[in-house]
Amino acid sequence: MTTRNEVRPAGPVVIDIENITKDYVMGEEIVRALRGVSLRIHKNEYIAIMGPSGSGKSTLMNMLGCLDTPTSGRYEFNGKSVAEMDDDELAAIRNREIGFVFQTFNLLPRSTSLRNVELPLIYAGVDADSREERATQTLTDVGLGDRIHHKPNELSGGQRQRVAIARALVNKPSIILADEPTGNLDSKTGEEIMALLEDLYRRGNTIILVTHERDIAAHARRTVHLRDGLIESDETGVVPKQETMAAH
Amino acid sequence: MKRFLYELSESWKIAAAQMRSNMTRSTLTALGVIIGIVAVTLMGTAISGIQAGFDKSMSIFGDDVLYVGQWPWKRVDDWWNYRDRKKIKTEYAEPLNRMIAMTPNSNLQIAIPTSSVVRSVKYMDSEVNNVFVRGTVSDYIITSTFDFKEGRFFNELESRGGANVCVIGYDVADALFPSTSPIDKSVLINGQAFKVVGVISRQGSFLGLFSLDSIVVMPLPAFQKYFTAKSEAEILVKVKDKTKLAEAKDELAGLMRRVRGLPPEKKDDFSINEQQALKSTLDPIKNSIAVAGLFITGLSLFVGAIGIMNITFVSVKERTKEIGTRKALGARRRTILLQFLIESTALCLLGGVIGLTFAFAMCFLIGIAFPSFPIHFSLGLVITSMIVSVMTGLVSGFAPAWTASRLDPVTALRYE
Numbered sequence: 090m091t092t093r094n095e096v097r098p099a100g101p102v103v104i105d106i107e108n109i110t111k112d113y114v115m116g117e118e119i120v121r122a123l124r125g126v127s128l129r130i131h132k133n134e135y136i137a138i139m140g141p142s143g144s145g146k147s148t149l150m151n152m153l154g155c156l157d158t159p160t161s162g163r164y165e166f167n168g169k170s171v172a173e174m175d176d177d178e179l180a181a182i183r184n185r186e187i188g189f190v191f192q193t194f195n196l197l198p199r200s201t202s203l204r205n206v207e208l209p210l211i212y213a214g215v216d217a218d219s220r221e222e223r224a225t226q227t228l229t230d231v232g233l234g235d236r237i238h239h240k241p242n243e244l245s246g247g248q249r250q251r252v253a254i255a256r257a258l259v260n261k262p263s264i265i266l267a268d269e270p271t272g273n274l275d276s277k278t279g280e281e282i283m284a285l286l287e288d289l290y291r292r293g294n295t296i297i298l299v300t301h302e303r304d305i306a307a308h309a310r311r312t313v314h315l316r317d318g319l320i321e322s323d324e325t326g327v328v329p330k331q332e333t334m335a336a337h
Numbered sequence: 338m339k340r341f342l343y344e345l346s347e348s349w350k351i352a353a354a355q356m357r358s359n360m361t362r363s364t365l366t367a368l369g370v371i372i373g374i375v376a377v378t379l380m381g382t383a384i385s386g387i388q389a390g391f392d393k394s395m396s397i398f399g400d401d402v403l404y405v406g407q408w409p410w411k412r413v414d415d416w417w418n419y420r421d422r423k424k425i426k427t428e429y430a431e432p433l434n435r436m437i438a439m440t441p442n443s444n445l446q447i448a449i450p451t452s453s454v455v456r457s458v459k460y461m462d463s464e465v466n467n468v469f470v471r472g473t474v475s476d477y478i479i480t481s482t483f484d485f486k487e488g489r490f491f492n493e494l495e496s497r498g499g500a501n502v503c504v505i506g507y508d509v510a511d512a513l514f515p516s517t518s519p520i521d522k523s524v525l526i527n528g529q530a531f532k533v534v535g536v537i538s539r540q541g542s543f544l545g546l547f548s549l550d551s552i553v554v555m556p557l558p559a560f561q562k563y564f565t566a567k568s569e570a571e572i573l574v575k576v577k578d579k580t581k582l583a584e585a586k587d588e589l590a591g592l593m594r595r596v597r598g599l600p601p602e603k604k605d606d607f608s609i610n611e612q613q614a615l616k617s618t619l620d621p622i623k624n625s626i627a628v629a630g631l632f633i634t635g636l637s638l639f640v641g642a643i644g645i646m647n648i649t650f651v652s653v654k655e656r657t658k659e660i661g662t663r664k665a666l667g668a669r670r671r672t673i674l675l676q677f678l679i680e681s682t683a684l685c686l687l688g689g690v691i692g693l694t695f696a697f698a699m700c701f702l703i704g705i706a707f708p709s710f711p712i713h714f715s716l717g718l719v720i721t722s723m724i725v726s727v728m729t730g731l732v733s734g735f736a737p738a739w740t741a742s743r744l745d746p747v748t749a750l751r752y753e
Contacts, residue, residue, distance in 0.1 A: 151747050154665070156664075156665060156746045156747050156750070157745075157746075157747050176669070176670055177669045177670060177671075180664065180667050180668060180669040180670075181667065181669070183664075183665055183666065183667050184666065184667020185667070189665045189666065191662075191750075195658065195659075195661075195662040195665075195750075197659060197662075199354050199358060200354075208663070208666050209666045209667055211343045211344060211347050212340075212344070212663075212666060212667040212668050212669075212672065213340070213667065214339050214340030214343060215343075216339070216343075217343070256666070260667075
């Protein structure tokens with residue numbers, strides 16, 4: 090925990106969001122999930138997005154993950170405007186630039202770890218030999234070198250999330266987008282996963298963490314709080330965990 | 338392109354895994370396609386079997402022989418116009434042969450007179466009914482394709498002299514002489530004894546309907562001495578070159594008109610037949626089998642396609658979250674579309690393969706049970722069935738696959 094304070098120098102801007110809004114039609118009502126959010130995320134950042142449910146946290150995550158496009162506002166990913174992209178262009182961005190880690194792991198139940206990790210490479214058009222080599226290497230990197238031929242139901246929750254992280258990493262994305270990555274894990278396993286993310290950050294990955302848990306968010310170097318579709322606070326700097334808790 | 342191939346092979350793997358894990362469901366769903374493929378295969382087998390059997394039977398007739406008779410071999414609607422025609426006489430053969438000999442470069446080789454009746458044949462206590470008894474000349478052997486199991490055909494001397502000799506067909510020999518050789522024995526026809534000089538080897542049956550082996554052939558003068566009543570004459574004319582059958586037919590028609598002394602304004606009062614004419618009588622049978630078969634096939638494939646479409650919709654619904662995950666990982670619309678199309682196609686192919694296996698087994702069993710029924714299981718049918726299966730899969734899978742490909746990734750990921 091002593092090296093936790095290390096902050097890597099921020100690189101070029103990866104995500105540049107300006108005044109983004111998102112409206113949903115729910116029956117008769119229009120729900121304004123995001124009401125003008127501006128955010129700039131650099132390479133080598135470790136950022137947590139926090140907020141209570143209904144704060145627009147999930148909507149913002151979907152925008153950042155290019156799963157959805159904003160109603161208005163500007164979104165540039167690595168300098169390319171995402172807001173006007175069609176489905177297939179968004180799919181290509183998701184495939185190459187974003188690594189998703191889900192709360193429920195979302196592994197394909199009937200496929201081995203290896204095949205799960207190979208999936209993004211298939212969609213990227215990587216040939217079979219390199220796919221297997223890269224997937225095996227990535228699984229080894231997350232500590233599952235001896236589990237590559239296991240299916241998800243033969244793995245523990247923590248191991249499943251490691252497979253999911255390997256899948257997120259395998260295409261060397263610009264950012265890793267983790268949505269409540271410890272939400273379905275006990276606290277000990279959760280800490281292990283957080284340690285893995287910390288390790289990935291140190292090795293030069295950019296991590297966006299979406300969570301409602303303070304001590305999970307405390308692992309990040311920067312914390313963005315959302316409330317009612319707006320950014321409430323954006324704090325940079327590492328504060329020891331205890332103090333973070335005390336501050337609220 | 339490379340990426341497309343990877344996605345394709347990936348989709349096949351998913352489809353295979355999906356079917357393995359839902360074996361019962363997959364098989365039940367494929368049932369409609371199975372029935373459809375069985376129907377299409379059996380129909381095709383029946384049609385090509387009839388065709389093959391017909392061709393085999395036809396070869397007995399010889400494709401280089403023209404048959405001059407009172408009636409045409411095809412169905413006629415104005416049968417009364419033919420009924421009153423003058424009978425064909427065996428005596429026509431002589432002037433025909435004379436004219437053929439005088440015509441330079443004639444397309445015709447020889448005319449053979451024949452006359453036939455149906456009678457019973459007896460030997461000791463045994464009797465065979467409905468035997469085709471035919472009187473002809475020794476040259477008859479030229480126009481026929483049969484071989485001899487025993488003995489020989491009657492010679493020219495016996496033919497001219499009208500000796501009481503005969504050649505019997507395989508079935509007649511089999512029925513009357515089960516354990517001995519019929520050669521030099523005498524059979525009784527109309528109470529008249531005829532010495533057997535030869536046995537024709539087995540000819541088989543015509544389309545499995547009636548036997549070509551229930552026959553007795555004897556010299557024409559002998560025939561005319563005893564069997565004039567109700568006999569029907571036919572002149573067989575062998576053609577020199579079977580590729581010039583049409584010319585030969587015209588030439589023969591001209592000769593027959595001269596024999597009959599017909600003035601130019603009168604229509605032919607005889608028919609010149611060839612085996613080709615018989616083929617056309619087969620078409621209505623083949624067509625009705627095809628129409629019935631197509632109807633059954635179409636109906637069961639339609640039901641099958643709806644089943645496949647339904648199950649693919651279920652599969653899409655069940656795996657909404659998986660579709661969301663795949664989209665998050667970079668699967669494009671096309672990829673998802675392809676995945677589910679291949680899944681439905683694989684299901685149909687499974688049905689096709691099972692259906693073909695069934696049909697093949699059924700053909701095999703029919704072949705064992707009814708050896709005379711012509712069975713013809715061809716590679717073309719296998720390919721047709723496979724194409725039909727694939728098409729059914731693509732058509733029935735399209736709507737669900739399209740729905741899946743259009744799913745919004747956010748909604749799909751949130752689906753529980």
